[in-house]
Amino acid sequence: MRANIARLQQVCDRAGIANRPHIKTHKSPEIARMQIAAGAVGIACQKLGEAEVMADAGFDDILICYNILGAPKLRRLRALAERIRLTVACDSAVTAEGLSRAMAGAARPLDVLVECDTGRRRAGVETAQEAVALATRISSLPGLEFAGLMIYPPVGGAEETSRFVAAVREGCAGHRLEVRTVSAGGTPNLKEIGLLEATEYRSGTSIFNDRDMVACGAAALDDCALHVYATVVSKPSPDRCVIDAGSKTLTSDRPSLGGHGHLVDYPEAKIFQLSEEHGVVDLSGCERRPEIGEIVRIVPNHVCVVVNMFDELVAVEADGTARRLPVAARGRVA
Amino acid sequence: MRANIARLQQVCDRAGIANRPHIKTHKSPEIARMQIAAGAVGIACQKLGEAEVMADAGFDDILICYNILGAPKLRRLRALAERIRLTVACDSAVTAEGLSRAMAGAARPLDVLVECDTGRRRAGVETAQEAVALATRISSLPGLEFAGLMIYPPVGGAEETSRFVAAVREGCAGHRLEVRTVSAGGTPNLKEIGLLEATEYRSGTSIFNDRDMVACGAAALDDCALHVYATVVSKPSPDRCVIDAGSKTLTSDRPSLGGHGHLVDYPEAKIFQLSEEHGVVDLSGCERRPEIGEIVRIVPNHVCVVVNMFDELVAVEADGTARRLPVAARGRVA
Numbered sequence: 001m002r003a004n005i006a007r008l009q010q011v012c013d014r015a016g017i018a019n020r021p022h023i024k025t026h027k028s029p030e031i032a033r034m035q036i037a038a039g040a041v042g043i044a045c046q047k048l049g050e051a052e053v054m055a056d057a058g059f060d061d062i063l064i065c066y067n068i069l070g071a072p073k074l075r076r077l078r079a080l081a082e083r084i085r086l087t088v089a090c091d092s093a094v095t096a097e098g099l100s101r102a103m104a105g106a107a108r109p110l111d112v113l114v115e116c117d118t119g120r121r122r123a124g125v126e127t128a129q130e131a132v133a134l135a136t137r138i139s140s141l142p143g144l145e146f147a148g149l150m151i152y153p154p155v156g157g158a159e160e161t162s163r164f165v166a167a168v169r170e171g172c173a174g175h176r177l178e179v180r181t182v183s184a185g186g187t188p189n190l191k192e193i194g195l196l197e198a199t200e201y202r203s204g205t206s207i208f209n210d211r212d213m214v215a216c217g218a219a220a221l222d223d224c225a226l227h228v229y230a231t232v233v234s235k236p237s238p239d240r241c242v243i244d245a246g247s248k249t250l251t252s253d254r255p256s257l258g259g260h261g262h263l264v265d266y267p268e269a270k271i272f273q274l275s276e277e278h279g280v281v282d283l284s285g286c287e288r289r290p291e292i293g294e295i296v297r298i299v300p301n302h303v304c305v306v307v308n309m310f311d312e313l314v315a316v317e318a319d320g321t322a323r324r325l326p327v328a329a330r331g332r333v334a
Numbered sequence: 335m336r337a338n339i340a341r342l343q344q345v346c347d348r349a350g351i352a353n354r355p356h357i358k359t360h361k362s363p364e365i366a367r368m369q370i371a372a373g374a375v376g377i378a379c380q381k382l383g384e385a386e387v388m389a390d391a392g393f394d395d396i397l398i399c400y401n402i403l404g405a406p407k408l409r410r411l412r413a414l415a416e417r418i419r420l421t422v423a424c425d426s427a428v429t430a431e432g433l434s435r436a437m438a439g440a441a442r443p444l445d446v447l448v449e450c451d452t453g454r455r456r457a458g459v460e461t462a463q464e465a466v467a468l469a470t471r472i473s474s475l476p477g478l479e480f481a482g483l484m485i486y487p488p489v490g491g492a493e494e495t496s497r498f499v500a501a502v503r504e505g506c507a508g509h510r511l512e513v514r515t516v517s518a519g520g521t522p523n524l525k526e527i528g529l530l531e532a533t534e535y536r537s538g539t540s541i542f543n544d545r546d547m548v549a550c551g552a553a554a555l556d557d558c559a560l561h562v563y564a565t566v567v568s569k570p571s572p573d574r575c576v577i578d579a580g581s582k583t584l585t586s587d588r589p590s591l592g593g594h595g596h597l598v599d600y601p602e603a604k605i606f607q608l609s610e611e612h613g614v615v616d617l618s619g620c621e622r623r624p625e626i627g628e629i630v631r632i633v634p635n636h637v638c639v640v641v642n643m644f645d646e647l648v649a650v651e652a653d654g655t656a657r658r659l660p661v662a663a664r665g666r667v668a
Contacts, residue, residue: 024610046611066578066611067567069627091568094626115568122612123568123576231668233401234425234449234457242457244400244668248642252586276358276638277380277400278456292428293403304610308582309642311665331645334578 001207001225001315002034008190008206009038015193015201020044020063022185022204025304027329028313029057031207042085044185044202048073049332051080057328060084063183065150065202067095067115067123073334074102081110087181089150091115091124096138103143111147112138113183116168118161119154128164132171139177146172148181148199155188155216158195165197188216210303211262212254226313227264227297228306230279232290239284243296247274249309253302261298266290271298335541335559335649336368342524342540343372349527349535354378354397356519356538359638361663362647363391365541378519378536382407382414383666389418391662397421397517399484399536401429401449401457407668408436415444421515423484425449425458430472437477445481446472447517450502452495453488462498466505473511480506482515485532489522489550492529499531522550544637545596546588560647561598561631562640564613566624573618577630581608583643587636595632600624605632 012019021035022044032043032054042061045051051062062084068077080086081103090096090112103110114134117124125131131149139146149168153161161184169179184193185202187209193201205212208226209219230245250260252274260271260279268285283289290296300306307313313325346353355369356378366377366388376395379385385396396418402411414420415437424430424446437444448468451458459465465483473480483502487495495518503513518527519536521543527535539546542560543553564579584594586608594605594613602619617623624630634640641647647659 067626069565069567070629091570092626095567098627117570121570121574122607122609122614124570126570231403233403233429236425236451236455236458236460240455247585247587247639251581252589252639253581255586255589273456275456276642280456292401292426293432295404305581305586308610309665310667312667331643333644333646 001031004206004209004223004225005035005038008203009040011190011193012201013039017193017198018200020183020200020202021207022046022065022202023050023054023329025204025207026307026313027327028325029054029059029328030325032057032059035207041200044183045329047332047334048076048080049334050329051086052076053329053332055080055084063087063089063113063202065089065185067091069095069098074098078102078106081106087111087113087147089113089115090134090138093134093137096134096141096144100141100143106143109143109145112144113148113150113181114138114146115150116164118151118164119157120152122152124152128167128171131168132175135168135172135177136175146177148179148183150183151198152185153189153192153196155186155192157189158192162195162197187213188218190218205304208303208307211257211299211301214299215257221262221299224299226300226303226307228261228300229295229297232292232294232296235292238289239282241281241283241290241292243271243279243281244277245279245298246277248276249306250274250279250298250300251302251305251309253305257301261300264297264299266296335365338540338543338557338559339369339372342537343374345524345527346535347373351527351532352534354517354534354536355541356380356399356536357384357388357663359538359541360641360647361661362659363388363393363662364659366391366393369541375534376419378517379663381666381668382410383668384663385414385420386410387663387666389414394418397423397447397536399423399519401425403429403432408432412436412440415440421445421447421481423447423449424468424472427468427471430468430475430478434475434477440477443477443479446478447482447484447515448472448480449484450498452485452498453491454486456486458486462501462505465502466509469502469506469511470509480511482513482517482533484517486519487523487526487530489520489526491523492526496529496531521547522552524552539638542637542641545591545633545635548633549591555596555633558633560634560637560641562595562634563629563631566626566628566630569626572623573616575615575617575624575626577605577613577615578611579613579632580611582610583640584608584613584632584634585636585639585643587639591635595634598631598633600630
């Protein structure tokens, strides 16, 4: 994990882009502190509740990469904006108007990034014209400051994204609006960081990496820092065993990877079926096979959702000393 | 939910089979208490940690449907067996021997059920001969009492299961071993309860039901008692909106259902893609469409894993009064 922290910082440094790690993967103030110590300028959170936990832990520069809507959350957002340097994403006038109402009478404006869809087809305005229009709207609303753009380019999408960003810059310039920040993100596309017209980068998964990151070439198996430890609880036949890690541990994410995790010490084994607390493993390809009671290590398919299952991680140092790390920002409803 | 509790009890009563609801779905002592009040004889848990929480809450007849292995867990199991009427499943001599060591010197023996695989190909001994051999082994070990069988028949598997159970009964009789308990389970196959040679039944999902239970004919949409409330946070195009419920809320379970949940008020909408905190919804089939900021209700694909994501449920009575229900047995590692 420490190597992954250093590597991400190095990649950002080389590209001359600020590192703003996304804490959704680890949800741990202690890990975020290591990332800041390595050179990160601040952190990104996906939920208001995560940002609150991180602010309570002393982080004072947070981007919430999400449209915040609804009076209860907007009240909490305002309270958070009073105590830290907060930036928030927005992709509609409805969101912007809510943010503005929430910030009424605030001493300083809230920094707002226009979320742009540059190919993922998730959230975000779909055209540069819409982005410019929303930027103009934000800058006209009391309590808000248009601070730039938030993008989440798909793998291979750097060129299209750069064209999009350039068009928005040009359009904004025509309205005398500065695009101060361009916040890009994603671990699989981190390799394209140099091709992006970004000022900062959000990477979450790279803190641990996982089977998905190995499959897409963003990491090697040795870069996978988080292991699920499971016990072989049953071996009904020589070709099949059952581990006590099911969908309430490994989750059903990324089924297209074929199998629900990689058994480090039995690489030919395949977790082919999950119940909630059972992982059923095909051992037919294995020369050596685990015994009942044996503890096996698993690199999960998608580490972000696995960490989210647990209240604690166990951090193991190189010298073998271990300690508990609370997943402090887990379990926030919104 | 109250109707679902009554219905399960009725189904069991009609079949003359004891009701032992599985708490893995709700993980709530308060809900389990309602099930006991309706007539359940005890509860089933999937993990030792769940059973400990339930014992702390006053439940004194618990079946742990799982092979418990490893010294730390066996110590906890022994402690639990000292204070409640505990039964535990076992499908190998390795597990049985561990249980026996753990129970050394205990005042009363631990009831052990032989887990039989009658078609699910998960855990469980695969033949009646193996079951009889393990029953014999268990009854020979100090601190243990062979109490019967645990089965988890697949849908349509009642006949095969009954043959299996009958063969084990016969084999056990030859060794003067009584098969006192036959614990069957599963919500989709609850309709076959009358065809099983069972003495008790474990149903978990029926407490709430979900999209999967509707798809397999075990419940109607109106029987789905748990809704996820999500907010529409983005509407990038008329045909697509984004809700703040992603794979960290709805989970990726049951992808074969097509879509990751049912929007109650927009039945033609399809949640076609999940990120961790985004659900992307195809609205192209909808005449009426939700607006940004609107709160939508979702019946999840698989309710058991969704409840497991949260520390609390909100219980709403028929008169509209609402209160928080802690998911008290969530987050236990083992």
